[in-house]
Amino acid sequence: xxxxxxxxxxxxxxxxxxxxxxxxxxxxxxxxxxxxxxxxxxxxxxxxxxxxxxxxxxxxxxxxxxxxxxxxxxxxxxxxxxxxxxxxxxxxxxxxxxxxxxxxxxxxxxxxxxxxxxxxxxxxxxxxxxxxxxxxxxxxxxxxxxxxxxxxxxxxxxxxxxxxxxxxxxxxxxxxxxxxxxxxxxxxxxxxxxxxxxxxxxxxxxxxxxxxxxxxxxxxxxxxxxxxxxxxxxxxxxxxxxxxxxxxxxxxxxxxxxxxxxxxxxxxxxxxxxxxx
Numbered sequence: 324x325x326x327x328x329x330x331x332x333x334x335x336x337x338x339x340x341x342x343x344x345x346x347x348x349x350x351x352x353x354x355x356x357x358x359x360x361x362x363x364x365x366x367x368x369x370x371x372x373x374x375x376x377x378x379x380x381x382x383x384x385x386x387x388x389x390x391x392x393x394x395x396x397x398x399x400x401x402x403x404x405x406x407x408x409x410x411x412x413x414x415x416x417x418x419x420x421x422x423x424x425x426x427x428x429x430x431x432x433x434x435x436x437x438x439x440x441x442x443x444x445x446x447x448x449x450x451x452x453x454x455x456x457x458x459x460x461x462x463x464x465x466x467x468x469x470x471x472x473x474x475x476x477x478x479x480x481x482x483x484x485x486x487x488x489x490x491x492x493x494x495x496x497x498x499x500x501x502x503x504x505x506x507x508x509x510x511x512x513x514x515x516x517x518x519x520x521x522x523x524x525x526x527x528x529x530x531x532x533x534x535x536x537x538x539x540x541x542x543x544x545x546x547x548x549x550x551x552x553x554x555x556x557x558x559x560x561x562x563x564x565x566x567x568x569x570x571x572x573x574x575x576x577x578x579x580x581x582x583x584x585x586x587x588x589x590x591x592x593x594x595x596x597x598x599x600x
Contacts, residue, residue, distance in 0.1 A: 348376055471598075564581075
């Protein structure tokens with residue numbers, strides 16, 4: 324496995340990779356969900372590249388940039404064991420050099436949901452992903468379903484800017500008790516970790532209603548809200564029942580639909596979703 328930090332070293336190493344090349348962008352502190360993306364890329368591509376970069380541009384002023392968990396040696400060992408060929412670990416100075424002032428902004432999709440409660444977040448995401456696409460030049464790129472809006476925004480950006488990259492969205496991996504795997508789960512104390520299961524319970528309850536024939540968006544969202552409200556340590560920030568691609572709120576579930584939510588458990592913010600249809 325080749326590990327590079329500078330842009331010239333990345334470009335030189337990239338020339339050595341046979342195609343097609345799959346890219347797995349990460350912010351590090353890897354878990355089995357990240358490795359499942361590597362495995363998907365490995366199954367479809369001759370070479371797999373991964374990036375590890377905690378992107379300051381997608382953190383708000385009161386968010387957890389300084390405390391975001393990091394463990395580069397462990398991450399590199401996991402990626403090597405998973406069969407990654409190339410890992411890029413740029414510094415902030417490499418990714419955003421002095422004088423940097425060019426940003427990629429997807430307009431409509433980023434005003435909703437996560438974009439509404441985290442202003443500027445997606446501008447940071449799309450800018451860094453565009454830079455990764457330009458520098459690594461992958462044929463395919465792999466993202467997790469847990470960050471469903473992020474995936475929708477990246478699909479839109481890729482189409483709008485004519486990137487020759489095929490986007491794959493892979494299923495959310497969960498712990499045995501249903502909690503979606505996330506690097507931020509490490510923030511939860513034991514009591515909060517147990518309380519966090521309300522997220523999966525809420526989505527499961529809504530899915531049961533959907534499977535029983537109730538396709539009314541208002542009803543599905545109210546089930547989520549009522550379930551979360553019953554957990555004293557949890558606070559619902561939003562719940563949405565929207566078109567999978569446009570993220571426009573629906574009255575009835577018709578076709579591929581995203582039921583998504585954000586919940587605070589203690590001070591830790593968790594997101595999760597189910598896809599219907």
